[in-house]
Structure formats: C-alpha cells, structure tokens
Amino acid sequence: MPHVSALPIVTPFVAATALVAIRPLARHWLDDLIAVAVAAAVIALCAVLLYRSGSQPVTYWMGGWRPSHGVTIGISLSIDPLGAGLAAFSAVLVLAALIYSLRYFDAAGGLYHALVLLFGGAMAGFCLTGDLFNLVVFFELMGTVAYALTAHRIEERAPIQGAINFAVTNSIAGYAMFIGVALLYARTGALNMAQIGAALDAHRADPLVVVAMAVLFAGFLTKAAAVPLHFWLADAHAVAPTPVCVLFSGVMIELGVYAVARLYWVMFAGPMHPHLIALRAILVAIGVTTALTGAVMCFLQRHVKRLLAFSSISHVGVFICGLGLLGHRALAGVAVYVIGHGLTKAALFLCAGVLLHRFATIDEFELHGRGRELRAVGIAFALGGVLLAGAPPFTLFAGKSLIEAAASGSGYGWLIAVFTVVSALTAGAVLRVAGRVFLGWGPASGPDPQQARAARERVDELRDAREHTPRTMVAVPVALLAAAIAVALIPGAVPAIERAAARFTDHGAYAAWVLRGAGVHWPAIAPSHVSFDDVLYGLLSSGGALALAALALFGAPLRASLPGSLRAGLATAVAGLRGLHSGHVGDYVAWWTAGASALGAVCLLALG
Amino acid sequence: MSRRARLGLFACAGPALAVVLVLGFRGLPAFGHYHGVYGLVVNGVELSLRHATDMVTALNFDLRAFDTLGEEFILFAAVTGVALLLRELRDESQRGSAADDGAHSFSGASDGLRGASLLLVPLIVALGVYIVLHGALTPGGGFQGGLVLAAGPLAALLAGRYLALKRLAPHAALEVLDALGAAAYALLGLGGLVFASIYVKNFLPLGIPGHLLSGGFMALNSIAVGLEVTGAFLLTWTEFLDQALLIRRRSERS
Amino acid sequence: MSFLPYAVAVWLFVAGLWGVVASRNLVRTVLCLSVVQSSTYVLLLGVGYRSAGRAPIVADVPVVSKLVDPTVQVLVLTDIVIEATVIALLLALVVQAHKRFGSVDPADLRPLRD
Numbered sequence: 001m002p003h004v005s006a007l008p009i010v011t012p013f014v015a016a017t018a019l020v021a022i023r024p025l026a027r028h029w030l031d032d033l034i035a036v037a038v039a040a041a042v043i044a045l046c047a048v049l050l051y052r053s054g055s056q057p058v059t060y061w062m063g064g065w066r067p068s069h070g071v072t073i074g075i076s077l078s079i080d081p082l083g084a085g086l087a088a089f090s091a092v093l094v095l096a097a098l099i100y101s102l103r104y105f106d107a108a109g110g111l112y113h114a115l116v117l118l119f120g121g122a123m124a125g126f127c128l129t130g131d132l133f134n135l136v137v138f139f140e141l142m143g144t145v146a147y148a149l150t151a152h153r154i155e156e157r158a159p160i161q162g163a164i165n166f167a168v169t170n171s172i173a174g175y176a177m178f179i180g181v182a183l184l185y186a187r188t189g190a191l192n193m194a195q196i197g198a199a200l201d202a203h204r205a206d207p208l209v210v211v212a213m214a215v216l217f218a219g220f221l222t223k224a225a226a227v228p229l230h231f232w233l234a235d236a237h238a239v240a241p242t243p244v245c246v247l248f249s250g251v252m253i254e255l256g257v258y259a260v261a262r263l264y265w266v267m268f269a270g271p272m273h274p275h276l277i278a279l280r281a282i283l284v285a286i287g288v289t290t291a292l293t294g295a296v297m298c299f300l301q302r303h304v305k306r307l308l309a310f311s312s313i314s315h316v317g318v319f320i321c322g323l324g325l326l327g328h329r330a331l332a333g334v335a336v337y338v339i340g341h342g343l344t345k346a347a348l349f350l351c352a353g354v355l356l357h358r359f360a361t362i363d364e365f366e367l368h369g370r371g372r373e374l375r376a377v378g379i380a381f382a383l384g385g386v387l388l389a390g391a392p393p394f395t396l397f398a399g400k401s402l403i404e405a406a407a408s409g410s411g412y413g414w415l416i417a418v419f420t421v422v423s424a425l426t427a428g429a430v431l432r433v434a435g436r437v438f439l440g441w442g443p444a445s446g447p448d449p450q451q452a453r454a455a456r457e458r459v460d461e462l463r464d465a466r467e468h469t470p471r472t473m474v475a476v477p478v479a480l481l482a483a484a485i486a487v488a489l490i491p492g493a494v495p496a497i498e499r500a501a502a503r504f505t506d507h508g509a510y511a512a513w514v515l516r517g518a519g520v521h522w523p524a525i526a527p528s529h530v531s532f533d534d535v536l537y538g539l540l541s542s543g544g545a546l547a548l549a550a551l552a553l554f555g556a557p558l559r560a561s562l563p564g565s566l567r568a569g570l571a572t573a574v575a576g577l578r579g580l581h582s583g584h585v586g587d588y589v590a591w592w593t594a595g596a597s598a599l600g601a602v603c604l605l606a607l608g
Numbered sequence: 609m610s611r612r613a614r615l616g617l618f619a620c621a622g623p624a625l626a627v628v629l630v631l632g633f634r635g636l637p638a639f640g641h642y643h644g645v646y647g648l649v650v651n652g653v654e655l656s657l658r659h660a661t662d663m664v665t666a667l668n669f670d671l672r673a674f675d676t677l678g679e680e681f682i683l684f685a686a687v688t689g690v691a692l693l694l695r696e697l698r699d700e701s702q703r704g705s706a707a708d709d710g711a712h713s714f715s716g717a718s719d720g721l722r723g724a725s726l727l728l729v730p731l732i733v734a735l736g737v738y739i740v741l742h743g744a745l746t747p748g749g750g751f752q753g754g755l756v757l758a759a760g761p762l763a764a765l766l767a768g769r770y771l772a773l774k775r776l777a778p779h780a781a782l783e784v785l786d787a788l789g790a791a792a793y794a795l796l797g798l799g800g801l802v803f804a805s806i807y808v809k810n811f812l813p814l815g816i817p818g819h820l821l822s823g824g825f826m827a828l829n830s831i832a833v834g835l836e837v838t839g840a841f842l843l844t845w846t847e848f849l850d851q852a853l854l855i856r857r858r859s860e861r862s
Numbered sequence: 863m864s865f866l867p868y869a870v871a872v873w874l875f876v877a878g879l880w881g882v883v884a885s886r887n888l889v890r891t892v893l894c895l896s897v898v899q900s901s902t903y904v905l906l907l908g909v910g911y912r913s914a915g916r917a918p919i920v921a922d923v924p925v926v927s928k929l930v931d932p933t934v935q936v937l938v939l940t941d942i943v944i945e946a947t948v949i950a951l952l953l954a955l956v957v958q959a960h961k962r963f964g965s966v967d968p969a970d971l972r973p974l975r976d
Contacts, residue, residue, distance in 0.1 A: 148689025211632025
C-alpha cells in the first residue's frame with residue numbers, strides 16, 4: 001500500500017490554500033513557481049501510483065477503516081492502472097495549462113493558480129476514489145472550480161452567460177446523482193462501489209436499480225456532454241480562458257465517460273448481465289446521436305473556440321459508442337483515443353489562444369489570411385487537424401482502430417461509417433480554418449456575420465502586448481502535438497492499455513481486490529494488431545477531411561449548382577438545429593429533463 | 609425555442625421524469641423501516657473505538673473525514689471563485705473613505721437597535737465557539753458552529769456600521785483565515801499519515817467519552833473547519849455587500 | 863402513508879425543474895435550483911429514518927435504544943454545503959450579469975446565439 005496514495009489529491013489542495021494566503025505579497029513569479037512545481041510533483045506521484053498499480057491494484061483505506069465482517073464503512077481509494085493513468089494524464093494537462101498561462105492574467109493574481117490546482121486535485125480524486133459518494137463530492141468540487149474559471153473574464157458578457165448555463169445544468173446533474181446514491185444506499189446499505197456491486201450481484205435488476213443507474217448515468221453523461229444533455233458545453237468552452245479550455249475539453253468531459261464506465265463495471269455489470277444487448281443498444285444510440293450532432297454543429301461554426309467545443313462533443317459521442325460496446329477491447333480503444341484526442345484538442349485550443357491574443361478575435365472570417373505571419377502556429381494547427389482525422393499510424397488512429405475492431409466483432413460494423421463521417425467532419429472543419437486563417441484561402445466573408453461580434457475580445461487575457469506572443473504559448477501546443485504523435489508509437493504502450501482495460505472490466509476481480517485485498521492473477525491478453533482495413537479507414541477519414549475542407553473553402557460554385565429546393569431544405573434543417581442551441585438556460589433544462597426521462601423510461605422498458 | 613415550445617417540452621418531459629422516479633422509488637423500504645447495516649455498525653463502533661458520542665460528527669470528522677476534505681475544499685473553491693467573480697474590475701472603483709461612513713448606515717436604525725445588535729455580537733460568538741468545541745459530544749461541530757461564529761460580526765451590520773465591520777474583519781485577514789482553516793484540515797489528515805502512517809487516521813489520545821477532550825483528533829478537525837467556515841461565510845457576505853454598497857462603475861460616478 | 867416522503871421528493875424535484883424552465887428572472891432560477899436540491903434532502907433523510915428512532919447521539923442514552931441512520935445525515939450535510947457554495951457562485955454571476963446586460967431575464971442573455 002503506497003503511502004503516497006492520497007498525496008496527488010492533498011498536495012494541490014494545500015498548495016491552493018498557500019497561494020490564497022500569500023496573495024497580499026502579490027508576487028506573480030512566486031504564484032507561477034508554486035503552481036508549476038506542484039503540478040509537476042502531482043505528475044510524479046501519479047506516475048508512482050500507475051507503476052505500483054500495474055503489478056497489483058492498490059486499495060488505500062482512509063483513516064485505516066478497513067472492511068470488517070464484510071461491511072465497509074470507510075472510504076477507499078481503489079487504484080487500478082486505468083484510473084491512475086487517467087489521473088496522470090489529467091495532471092499532465094494541468095501542467096501544460098499552467099506553463100501556457102505563465103504570462104497570463106494581471107487582474108486576479110493567485111486566485112487563478114489556486115483554482116487550477118484545486119481542479120487538478122479534484123480530477124485526481126475523481127479518478128482514484130472507490131467510494132460512490134466520494135466520487136460525487138469530487139464531481140461537485142470539479143464543478144465549483146469550473147464554474148468560477150469559466151467566468152474568469154467577467155468584464156465580458158459571454159463568459160457570464162456561459163458560466164450560468166454551465167452551473168445550472170451541471171448542478172441539476174449533481175442532484176440526479178444524489179438521487180442515485182440515495183437509492184443505492186437504501187437498497188444495499190453501502191457507499192463503497194465494490195460493496196454496492198457485490199450486494200447488487202445477488203438480485204436481478206428491478207426498477208429501483210434500473211432507475212438508480214439511469215439517473216447516475218444521466219448525471220455523469222451531462223458532464224460528458226451527451227446529446228441532449230450537452231447544451232451547456234459549447235457556451236462554456238467557447239468563453240473560458242484558453243488554458244482552462246484545455247482542461248475542460250482535454251480531460252474534464254472525458255471523466256464523465258470514465259465515471260459511467262466505472263459505475264457500470266463495478267456496480268451494475270452483475271444485475272445488467274442478462275440485458276447486455278439492450279444496454280449496448282441504448283448506449284450506442286446515445287453515442288451515435290452525440291457524435292453526429294456534434295460533428296454537424298462543429299462544421300457550421302465560424303467562432304473557432306466554439307467550433308472546437310462542438311468537435312469535443314462529437315468525439316465524446318465516439319467515446320460513448322466505444323464504452324457502449326461494453327467490452328474490454330473497445331474500452332482500451334476509448335482510453336487510447338482519449339489520450340490522443342485530449343492532447344490534440346488541447347494543442348488546437350492553445351493555437352486558437354495565440355490567435356485570440358494576437359488579433360483580439362477568434363472569428364474564422366475576420367482572421368482571413370491574417371495568420372500568415374504565425375507560421376509555426378499554422379503548421380501546428382493544420383497538423384492537429386490531420387491527427388484529429390485519425391490519420392495512420394498516430395494515437396487517435398490506434399484508438400479508433402481498436403474501437404472499430406470491437407464494433408465489427410459485436411455486430412456494430414456500421415459504426416465504422418459513423419466514425420469515418422465524424423472524423424472527416426470535425427477534422428475537415430479544423431483544416432478549413434487552417435486554410436482560411438493561415439493561408440488566406442477561400443472567401444473572406446461568410447454567413448451569420450453577427451457571430452463575429454461574439455468572437456471579439458474586448459479585454460486582453462494576457463499581460464503582454466498583443467504584438468508579442470510569448471514563446472511558451474507556442475512551445476506548449478507543439479510539445480502536446482509531439483506527444484499525440486508519439487504515444488501510440490511507443491512499443492508496448494497500446495498493449496499495456498489493453499491489459500489495463502481488461503482489468504478495469506473484470507467485475508468479480510474488482511470486488512475481490514477492493515473488499516478482501518486478494519491478490520489477483522490476471523489472464524494474459526493477446527495484443528491486437530492493426531489490420532489493412534484499419535489503415536484503409538484511417539486514410540478514408542483523412543481524405544474525407546481534406547475533401548470537406550477544400551469543398552468548404554473553394555466549393556461555392558459547386559454548392560450553387562445544387563437544386564434550389566434541396567438548398568432551402570438544408571438551410572431550414574441547419575437553422576432548426578442551430579435554433580436549439582439558443583443560449584437560454586430554461587431551454588437547456590427542459591432538454592435535460594427530456595433526455596433524463598427518456599433515458600429512464602427506455603431503461604425501465606428494456607432492462608426491467 | 610419560444611417560451612411556448614420550452615414550456616410545452618417540459619410539460620411532456622417533467623411528468624415523464626416524475627413517473628420514472630416514482631417507479632424507482634417504489635422499490636425503497638417503507639418509510640421508517642430502514643435496516644441498512646452501515647448506520648448500525650457506525651452507531652456500534654464509534655463510541656467504543658473513538659469515544660465519540662455524536663455519530664454524525666464522528667462520521668464527518670473520522671470515518672468519512674476524506675469526504676469532508678472534499679467538502680471543505682468545495683467551500684474554499686467557491687469562496688475563491690466568488691472573490692474572482694466579484695473582484696474590483698478595471699472599470700470600477702470602490703468608495704469607502706471614512707467620510708462616507710454615514711452613507712452606509714441603515715437609515716432609521718434606532719439607538720435601541722444599535723445597542724441591542726452590538727450586545728448580540730459577543731453572545732453569538734460565544735455560542736459559536738461552544739458549538740464548534742462540542743461537536744464530538746452533542747449536535748454541532750465545525751460547520752454549524754462556524755456559521756454561527758460568522759453571524760456574530762454580521763450583527764454589526766444591523767447596527768448600521770458596515771465600514772466598521774470591514775475594519776474589524778478586513779478582507780485580507782478573512783482570506784487568510786479561510787485558507788488557514790482549509791489548510792489546517794488537510795494538514796491534520798497529513799498528521800495521520802506521518803504519525804499513524806495512514807491519511808486522516810486518528811493520531812491523538814481518545815479521552816473519556818462525554819468529556820470535552822474526547823474523540824481523538826475530531827475536536828481539532830472541528831476547530832479547523834470552524835475557522836474555515838467562519839472565514840468563508842464572512843468573506844462571501846462582505847463580497848456581496850461590497851457590490852451592493854461600495855463598488856460603482858466609473859461611468860456611473862462621473 | 864409509507865410512500866409519502868418519497869412522493870414529496872419526486873414532487874420537489876420536478877416542481878423545482880419547472881421553476882427553472884419557466885423562470886424569467888435569474889434570481890428565481892437560482893432559488894428554484896435549491897428547491898430541486900431540497901428534494902435530495904427529503905429523499906436521503908427519508909431513507910435513513912427508523913420509526914420511533916432517536917437522534918444518533920449516544921450520550922445519556924441506553925445502548926440498546928433504536929437510533930436513526932447517521933450516514934444519510936452526513937450526506938445531507940455535505941449536500942447543504944454544496945448548495946450554499948453553488949448558490950453563492952451563481953448569485954455572484956447574476957450580480958455581474960445585471961451589470962453587463964442590464965437585465966436578469968435569461969432571455970436577454972444571448973451573446974452567443976447561433
């Protein structure tokens with residue numbers, strides 16, 4: 001039992017209090033130094049846990065309250081390689097965000113650093129905890145920090161609105177989780193996830209268990225931004241400070257998917273086993289809807305950060321599909337994909353941040369051709385687009401191949417077509433922006449000019465003058481892209497993640513090592529190999545992305561040749577879809593209610 | 609969506625959600641007939657193993673002390689967030705010279721009200737201290753007591769002396785109090801790691817059940833939380849009161 | 863009667879959501895949010911109640927006496943702290959919204975309208 005288990009959570013918390021306490025000193029360099037040093041230390045601590053849990057998973061009983069006579073009353077950190085790995089990954093992005101923001105924020109010295117460290121500690125706790133209520137507590141902590149960070153640029157209007165919508169919808173998601181916790185506590189008399197799972201194994205799924213699962217899933221899928229619980233995301237991600245977007249898109253929403261996976265395999269896999277096929281269909285349906293809606297909305301945007309936000313929704317759809325296949329190979333694919341997507345999307349947001357700092361706008365058309373002087377940023381942005389398309393043989397490609405192989409094996413081969421469309425649309429949108437902004441291709445004015453107003457920045461985020469781009473702001477995205485290229489190419493990395501996923505999905509073994517501290521012998525897993533078909537699909541989505549980008553930049557004559565009725569129909573559909581994303585918090589909550597009740601009703605009908 | 613469409617959507621979705629919840633809740637044990645093992649075990653072990661008599665505090669500051677760590681830091685994060693959101697912006701300025709003092713007293717506050725509210729301050733503070741210290745014995749503890757403690761200085765506001773209150777409890781001092789309380793709670797947990805080799809494990813003598821110094825480190829945890837809650841709530845209230853009473857946009861003033 | 867507390871919890875949850883959806887004033891939105899949250903208090907405390915059970919304080923009480931479940935009370939305490947913090951943050955945002963938009967009607971807060 002490593003003594004450092006609790007430290008990835010506690011260290012950033014204590015450092016955050018120190019940062020607030022030394023505010024009267026008002027020393028920027030000291031804030032930066034403490035924050036960066038602590039973030040680096042957390043990576044090291046998570047790496048230790050990852051290494052230790054690789055051979056044998058770790059259960060750390062807080063306060064020494066181990067289970068006795070089969071009853072669990074303490075809180076455990078239940079650390080397996082996938083959880084520790086995700087904690088380490090979130091710590092890496094925290095460090096990247098902090099280094100990128102070394103020259104940021106004159107106004108609120110210390111508070112920003114403190115909040116980012118709290119965010120990092122909360123994410124680590126979320127990944128490591130083995131207690132259901134503790135998971136909800138860390139969810140709420142992440143939320144509290146995130147609402148405040150979203151509205152950091154409080155002088156402007158959009159961040160206020162984005163933060164309100166974010167806070168209201170995610171708070172309701174949290175209340176739904178409380179309902180789920182109460183139901184499971186009433187049924188099992190336990191709060192430890194492994195203990196709840198063991199208690200539920202004894203019975204078939206009845207309406208109480210099904211509703212508890214549905215409200216918990218609805219809660220965490222709100223954080224993950226699954227359609228139709230996703231509306232808050234674009235409003236919040238488009239307006240949060242750029243380094244914070246890295247944490248939001250790169251890992252926070254992915255943690256929602258992680259929680260659903262954890263809850264399913266630890267608690268519900270037993271009672272849901274007879275209904276595996278129905279549950280698979282439900283989750284895949286949610287995933288496909290999310291992936292396609294996000295991809296279409298992404299392609300329609302001209303506000304670049306908002307475009308990237310919808311791209312994240314779309315990729316979360318892919319994650320949910322992979323999770324929904326309910327197998328360890330697909331889950332391994334999701335894990336690889338999360339790493340690749342997180343690094344790439346973080347780099348893209350950071351490149352957008354450079355544009356915003358330099359030109360005080362993030363509107364694709366207003367930036368037409370102005371990016372020519374920022375050659376390194378342009379290359380990084382375009383490279384990010386190519387990676388996002390799933391071009392072989394990089395990390396996103398490796399993850400997608402695993403999911404696709406698993407989909408074919410489970411009778412969901414048609415998902416490959418969905419993934420190809422999604423990759424082509426989201427990457428095509430990024431490449432389109434790269435062509436227009438950094439090369440000056442395509443027309444300089446576009447539809448919906450009123451959107452340009454929302455994309456302008458009145459008050460600068462940075463301490464530096466706009467003419468000067470700090471070197472760290474270019475170095476960090478380049479380093480992240482290098483990592484996105486490299487991870488899957490490291491020999492043994494993908495097979496290690498496959499092994500970790502196989503352990504994650506072993507329902508019986510989890511209860512054994514958490515509750516009884518039993519040593520577990522895992523069966524060996526044959527590593528998957530990339531097939532010729534996978535490379536073909538990867539090339540297809542990359543080619544599709546290039547084609548869509550070219551069509552958007554130079555295809556005006558082609559579009560004009562479409563019959564008028566078809567164009568009118570398309571325009572109506574697009575306007576309808578956009579109209580749903582109204583920015584009105586009442587609309588979002590109405591859709592949340594509809595989504596949660598639909599999920600509950602379908603689960604009750606199909607799994608009862 | 610139009611207002612009509614929004615309400616229409618909810619008119620379908622809301623009742624559907626209610627039906628789903630009712631179907632799930634029907635599986636709950638009948639009201640008053642819960643027999644979960646968790647609470648029974650807690651009620652059994654805490655007195656014998658930790659010499660605490662208030663089970664809620666024992667859970668809060670010992671068994672589930674790690675949850676309380678998260679809770680503490682939710683409060684700390686929210687106060688930090690409120691400070692961030694309500695900071696004095698570049699286009700705003702704060703008035704608050706001593707000459708303005710009279711402008712912030714409630715008009716119509718009689719001498720009787722002033723005298724009575726100032727008299728209340730020490731009484732409320734004494735009650736708060738009592739509740740914080742007796743958390744392990746009787747209902748109360750750091751959260752409840754801290755809130756009462758924070759209400760004490762606020763009575764000075766009733767007396768119409770907001771600027772006096774700000775002098776009594778300056779912003780920077782409250783921020784330090786809040787941070788110190790939160791840090792103390794996390795560091796007490798680390799004490800467990802250092803002296804008992806597990807985070808948030810008790811490392812102090814247990815005392816005699818029913819006595820003030822019993823329950824091991826629960827009393828210290830309770831005091832740490834009490835400090836933080838006091839600082840946090842005073843800070844939040846003064847941030848809002850600053851907005852209402854002191855901070856003006858520059859354009860409004862000129 | 864044994865279902866009544868749970869029915870109240872359902873009612874509070876859905877009625878609070880209705881308030882959030884129909885609100886024309888953000889302060890009201892925030893208050894309705896706390897109505898939704900109070901549904902979780904009722905449910906949790908209802909789950910842990912035992913008929914004729916006493917408060918879980920064991921001072922001056924015979925050891926054999928029946929106590930209500932203390933765990934749900936701790937969960938509710940956490941829940942209350944979360945409510946207080948989220949409401950503080952949201953009200954701070956509403957204050958700023960009033961300054962920047964000159965309105966607290968959610969329909970007027972649409973800078974990013976698609």
